[in-house]
Amino acid sequence: MKHTLNKFKFLIEGKIESSFIAEQIAKHSSKTDIGAHTIFLGQVRADNKNGKIVSEIIYSGYEEMVEKEIAQIRENIFQKYEMKCLHIYHSLGSVKAGEISLFVFLSAKHRKDTFSVLEDVVQQIKDKVPIWGKEIFEDESYQWKENNQQ
Amino acid sequence: MKVNVLFFGMLNDAVKNNKLMIESNLFSDTESLKKYLTDKYPELKRFNYLLAVNQNVARGNEKIYDGDEIALLPPFSGG
Numbered sequence: 663m664k665h666t667l668n669k670f671k672f673l674i675e676g677k678i679e680s681s682f683i684a685e686q687i688a689k690h691s692s693k694t695d696i697g698a699h700t701i702f703l704g705q706v707r708a709d710n711k712n713g714k715i716v717s718e719i720i721y722s723g724y725e726e727m728v729e730k731e732i733a734q735i736r737e738n739i740f741q742k743y744e745m746k747c748l749h750i751y752h753s754l755g756s757v758k759a760g761e762i763s764l765f766v767f768l769s770a771k772h773r774k775d776t777f778s779v780l781e782d783v784v785q786q787i788k789d790k791v792p793i794w795g796k797e798i799f800e801d802e803s804y805q806w807k808e809n810n811q812q
Numbered sequence: 813m814k815v816n817v818l819f820f821g822m823l824n825d826a827v828k829n830n831k832l833m834i835e836s837n838l839f840s841d842t843e844s845l846k847k848y849l850t851d852k853y854p855e856l857k858r859f860n861y862l863l864a865v866n867q868n869v870a871r872g873n874e875k876i877y878d879g880d881e882i883a884l885l886p887p888f889s890g891g
Contacts, residue, residue, distance in 0.1 A: 723890065724818065724820055784891060806822045
């Protein structure tokens with residue numbers, strides 16, 4: 663069973679297991695005021711960069727600041743929108759191509775607006791959370807990942 | 813004053829270190845610290861980065877105090 667890293671609430675060591683995602687869904691079935699969940703999963707893609715294929719990403723982060731920024735994003739979202747729950751988990755360390763490195767779980771009474779709120783959350787994570795990815799290629803060379811604005 | 817300086821992402825490749833404890837009176841704010849660091853590590857000039865003081869991104873020039881933790885943050889690539 664995957665646990666969050668030590669005292670950090672939002673950081674997971676290594677990949678996010680699909681069983682962890684299933685557990686979170688199951689945990690919410692007692693919250694019967696919720697009618698809609700929207701979930702985003704970020705998966706490491708075997709990108710082709712100039713003929714080299716990404717085989718894994720090694721994530722590093724400014725851990726205390728990650729916690730602060732994610733807490734702030736949650737607060738921003740709850741203040742701005744009527745959401746019931748928002749859970750955010752990001753991997754640190756090695757995540758191989760095909761594995762999950764980001765899990766965002768948003769719950770509301772109704773589905774109205776949850777899709778655009780989820781998009782807002784994911785964009786804020788990419789913009790504000792001090793995490794970096796080192797793309798490791800199949801030949802063991804590497805480069806630092808660059809996020810696109812999208 | 814004594815501050816801890818943290819280098820993240822590609823910056824810790826460039827500086828070959830991820831954490832330095834710096835004691836000097838050659839800086840008192842983020843601009844003068846940045847100058848002090850780029851004089852010491854000219855490789856830093858190649859990179860774009862923000863400074864965070866005690867985990868808050870510095871907007872403009874900010875005063876630094878003894879015991880502060882300064883982080884050099886290249887563009888994020890999480891998510």
